[in-house]
Amino acid sequence: MTEFPRFDLTGQVALVTGAARGLGRAISLALAHAGSDVALGLRDVNTAGDLVREIRTLGRQALPLQMDVTRLDQISRAVQDTASHLGRLDLLVNNAGVAPENLAENCTEEDFDLTLAVNLKGTFFASRPPGGS
Numbered sequence: 001m002t003e004f005p006r007f008d009l010t011g012q013v014a015l016v017t018g019a020a021r022g023l024g025r026a027i028s029l030a031l032a033h034a035g036s037d038v039a040l041g042l043r044d045v046n047t048a049g050d051l052v053r054e055i056r057t058l059g060r061q062a063l064p065l066q067m068d069v070t071r072l073d074q075i076s077r078a079v080q081d082t083a084s085h086l087g088r089l090d091l092l093v094n095n096a097g098v099a100p101e102n103l104a105e106n107c108t109e110e111d112f113d114l115t116l117a118v119n120l121k122g123t124f125f126a127s128r129p130p131g132g133s
Helices: 022-033 051-057 072-086 109-127
Strands: 012-016 039-042 064-066 089-095
Touching: 012 022, 012 072, 012 109, 022 039, 022 051, 022 089, 039 051, 039 072, 051 064, 064 072, 072 109
Parallel strands: 012 039, 012 089, 039 064
Antiparallel strands: none
């Protein structure tokens, strides 16, 4: 089995989009295990579940944030709230993503627009420096 280096992120602040479940949840926990405080970007802030408690149990700060990446106002607010509540923002993990559940030939315009809004637009605008226009 290959052994990977351990990352020391002590004192760092990370924001993870799509943090409620799956990879986003696992990434958030891994960052906390490595010493990072974690802002949780959530499409619905009420979906944080036990994740906040689990991160805090590791001795790290966890900040659940309303962050639907299809909404520029929520992206901007989440980035600002991360910096104001946790002191700064060092790491961004653009994890949020969607894919239509149907075959490409059955993809509706609505499916296509949502996929672009989350996977492209959300990633782009979350990655911009604060105050970008």
